[in-house]
Amino acid sequence: MQIVTPYLLFLGDVPDALAAKTALGIVDWRPEWCIGQLRLPGCKADAGVPDLGIAEAKAAGVRTMIVGAVNAGGVLPDHWIASIVEALEAGLDVASGLHTKLGDIPAIREAAERNGATLFDVRHSSERFPTGKGTKRSGxxxxxxxxxxxxxxxxxxxxxxxxxxxxxxxxxxxxxxxxxxxxxxxxxxxxxxxxxxxxxxxxxxxxxxxxxxxxxxxxxxxxxxxxxxxxxxxxxxxxxxxxxxxxxxxxxxxxxxxxxxxxxxxxxxxxxxxxxxxxxxxxxxxxxxxxxxxxxxxxxxxxxxxxxxxxxxxxxxxxxxxxxxxxxxxxxxxxxxx
Amino acid sequence: MQIVTPYLLFLGDVPDALAAKTALGIVDWRPEWCIGQLRLPGCKADAGVPDLGIAEAKAAGVRTMIVGAVNAGGVLPDHWIASIVEALEAGLDVASGLHTKLGDIPAIREAAERNGATLFDVRHSSERFPTGKGTKRSGxxxxxxxxxxxxxxxxxxxxxxxxxxxxxxxxxxxxxxxxxxxxxxxxxxxxxxxxxxxxxxxxxxxxxxxxxxxxxxxxxxxxxxxxxxxxxxxxxxxxxxxxxxxxxxxxxxxxxxxxxxxxxxxxxxxxxxxxxxxxxxxxxxxxxxxxxxxxxxxxxxxxxxxxxxxxxxxxxxxxxxxxxxxxxxxxxxxxxxx
Structure with missing residues (x-):
């Protein structure tokens, strides 16, 4: 799993900075990857990067939209879906740290399939791992x-x-x-x-x-x-x-x-x-x-x-x-x- | 999750007793729950309980068929599916310890839905657990x-x-x-x-x-x-x-x-x-x-x-x-x- 950079940070309409701490952490450590933020009306968080629409972000070279905000319970609110679908239609990948799997939402899954875009649910690893062996590795x-x-x-x-x-x-x-x-x-x-x-x-x-x-x-x-x-x-x-x-x-x-x-x-x-x-x-x-x-x-x-x-x-x-x-x-x- | 007893043990056509060790373990410890076994032609394991067809098992009071055998890799072989569907059609629940989820196989899922039967995949817990608290409990x-x-x-x-x-x-x-x-x-x-x-x-x-x-x-x-x-x-x-x-x-x-x-x-x-x-x-x-x-x-x-x-x-x-x-x-x- 490799999330392609640079990023557009989606903050939704979260009520405070704490709910956007994932996005703020990305900006702290990888400012060069964060081309812009997308905020919905009422959003009370600010990642300190330019506000961009999806078309602008795409034109600026963004490859992945990060859902870098959490709702109560880690659930994806219905009114965030349209932005995610729009990003996929523009050819961006979308990565999320929510408990809700992006692919479990039909509109999102279908938009990803239609556009050949990749959905990353970082809380739900799809990678199959072997059991650990405990053998000493170099490095x-x-x-x-x-x-x-x-x-x-x-x-x-x-x-x-x-x-x-x-x-x-x-x-x-x-x-x-x-x-x-x-x-x-x-x-x-x-x-x-x-x-x-x-x-x-x-x-x-x-x-x-x-x-x-x-x-x-x-x-x-x-x-x-x-x-x-x-x-x-x-x-x-x-x-x-x-x-x-x-x-x-x-x-x-x-x-x-x-x-x-x-x-x-x-x-x-x-x-x-x-x-x-x-x-x-x-x-x-x-x-x-x-x-x-x-x-x-x-x-x-x-x-x-x-x-x-x-x-x-x-x-x-x-x-x-x-x-x-x-x-x-x-x-x-x-x-x-x- | 409570698997309803008594059981019919499905051994498939496994090549040796080791591949049926789950079924043999059940018979060792709960012989009173094991009404019979269902073996396909070529089966080389024997749980030491009567060979029963599904209709006979149902008539004898069986409530759940246990897929108590493993194929290489824990995968469900295609030629076991018909027996599982038949058990569901007869009104039995089916429980499996295979890696393959029973409900991932359309014919099985549909038969379970049609008959109101329950599928248990004991390797895939569907129960949602809270995180541990470490608080002392009585007992x-x-x-x-x-x-x-x-x-x-x-x-x-x-x-x-x-x-x-x-x-x-x-x-x-x-x-x-x-x-x-x-x-x-x-x-x-x-x-x-x-x-x-x-x-x-x-x-x-x-x-x-x-x-x-x-x-x-x-x-x-x-x-x-x-x-x-x-x-x-x-x-x-x-x-x-x-x-x-x-x-x-x-x-x-x-x-x-x-x-x-x-x-x-x-x-x-x-x-x-x-x-x-x-x-x-x-x-x-x-x-x-x-x-x-x-x-x-x-x-x-x-x-x-x-x-x-x-x-x-x-x-x-x-x-x-x-x-x-x-x-x-x-x-x-x-x-x-x-």
Whole structure:
């Protein structure tokens, strides 16, 4: 699955920016792919790119319209269908992260067939994966793991991709969630894969590569999250990472959606090494990424310094401080770029 | 999902007993549900129950025909379709463990609709599950775990159900694989569930119950199997077991389908306690079930005694010795029946 760029971002008529966070994430990381946005009357989100009609977008070179907004429940509202059909009639592909499958809507399916256009439902993988084998592959891999869901695993992996490339490393972000798939143009929404194939899907996503190439695999969930730990473990085994970064949000007291307290960063390092050593005996932690948005400068600086000292590892906030200390640690442990 | 009993076992024309192992497993554990078998010319398997035509089966009270045989690749051969349609026309439900969905075959789907019959594809759960919550539920649970796949987890759970009921416990087998689903008439093929819902499906499968009721949950895979550990971890978190039994096959040197060596029983106990304590802090091992089929009597007796002594836990072969020592340990730790 490869989504062809550049994109037109369809925001529908969502009531706030949060409902368009997928589109906003794409613009953050791949502004060069985002030619424009299509908004319906009443839309309260703005991706900060030109408003374009479908004909204008087509003329500007757009290849795919991304349904980069979510309605309540992930359902496709009826009044968005006409825009999607219009895009297909203009010869664009359409990619969606909604729970509703585009192809389940007859008008959309028929328009795609009529125009030879491709529909991508990134939450519903149609790829058939083999089961994981756990055999060591060439190339290097880094996985972002977490003390919880939604603690910056995607952001950290993308920040590492940018910083490692700048430092001369050969490095590719590997997406395991829907926003990540749009940002990289390919990938697997790993939580939508059938359970037997989790690790196999990750092996497919991050195949054998040159010895000095780094895949930066987007983590999901947490080994300590009672809803999603199975996904996290399959991802860990399939990614067989040489290195991992623990992502953390210091003000959170309960894990997302459940009553369980967050594990400590030490607990996450320890269990990740223990379980990850099944497919990579040399797995090691190379840094901590903390989302300090809720802290003032002094508190953030103090927390990062305390964490780094306690664990003898680089501790960064990818947004506030950047990830350079982690890239330096990767170079120190595994050898510098080039 | 509840499959209505009794059953007619459809064996098709499979070339050997192994291809009919699902049907043979049902007869082993639920002979009273198996009214007869339907075999096509050339069939080399025999479930040991009367050969019946569909009309005879219907007259004898059969409610569901079980497609209890597998073709290579789990595909439904074209020449089995007529028998399935005939069963539906006679008013039977049909349940299948094949990869091919019954409802994807137009002749079968139409026959089911025409006769108001239900099609069960146990490998393709149509049930929508919530994500797991990890909240403690009332009632007691035991999970069978393994050093590998296919080491007797289903058999051990079923043997415990029988022995605990005989000892006066309120106990129910909870199926997580296709054969188990046919044996209990309900359950979830957990490896076919979408990854995000593994633990949620197990919470649904084993709901809150009376304080002294035991659910005996069939385990899958192994926390140490690089293909399937994600399924095993989600199952562990969802089952939140009070007790677990480690199943082991002592002559196996590599994990099934991969190159990895088997973990030790001690490793499995340790990691199961560590990960299981997330949703049940009081989790403990209550015994070891070893498949000693490849050993002679003296070697089997010696291995069970050595294992029991080393781990200070009951060690049994469910087939050779029965599981009474494990039932006694459950009574000792958690209180006797009634």
């Amino acid at each position: 290097k891999r880094l996985l972002t793991v977490g003390t919880d869901c939604s603690v910056g695993k995607k952001y950290t992996a993308l920040a590492l991709e940018a910083a490692m490339r700048e430092a001369g490393f050969s490095a590719d972000f590997r997406a395991t969630g829907q926003t990540g798939v749009f940002i990289s143009g390919r990938g697997v929404a790993i939580d939508a894969v059938v359970a037997d194939f989790i690790s196999g899907a990750v092996e497919w996503l991050s195949p054998a590569a040159d010895a000095d190439h780094w895949d930066l695999v987007e983590g999901q969930g947490s080994l300590f999250h009672p809803s999603f730990a199975g996904v996290s473990l399959g991802l860990l085994h399939g990614a067989q990472p040489d290195a991992f970064v623990v992502c953390h949000e210091p003000t959170r007291t309960r894990m997302r959606g459940v009553q369980h307290p967050l594990p400590s960063i030490e607990d996450v390092i320890d269990l990740t090494v223990r379980c990850g050593s099944l497919t990579n005996p040399d797995i090691r932690c190379v840094g901590i990424a903390i989302n300090t948005a809720a802290l003032d400068d002094a508190a953030a600086t103090a927390l990062l310094a305390e964490t780094a000292g306690r664990l003898s590892l680089p501790a960064v906030d990818p947004i506030r401080t950047g990830v350079a200390p982690i890239v330096a640690e990767i170079g120190r442990v595994f050898g510098k770029a080039g | 007691k649970r035991l999970l069978t775990v393994g050093t590998d796949c296919s080491v007797g987890k289903k058999y051990t759970a079923l043997a415990l159900e029988a022995a605990m009921r005989e000892a006066g416990f309120s106990a129910d087998f909870r199926a997580t694989g296709q054969t188990g689903v046919f044996i209990s008439g309900r359950g979830v093929a957990i490896d076919a569930v979408v990854a995000d819902f593994i633990s949620g499906a197990v919470e649904w499968l084993s709901p809150a119950a009376d304080a002294d009721h035991w659910d005996l949950v069939e385990g899958q895979g192994s926390l140490f199997h690089p293909s399937f550990a994600g399924v095993s971890l989600g199952l562990l978190h969802g089952a939140q077991p009070d007790a677990f039994v480690v199943c082991h096959e002592p002559t196996r040197t590599r994990m099934r389908g991969v190159q990895h060596p088997l973990p030790s029983i001690e490793d499995v106990i340790d990691l199961t306690v560590r990960c299981g304590s997330l949703t049940n802090p009081d989790i403990r091992c209550v015994g070891i079930a070893i498949n000693t089929a490849a050993l002679d009597d003296a070697a089997a007796t010696a291995l069970l005694a050595e294992t029991a002594g080393r781990l200070s836990l009951p060690a049994v072969d469910p087939i050779r010795t029965g599981v009474a020592p494990i039932v006694a340990e459950i009574g000792r730790v958690f209180g006797k029946a009634g």
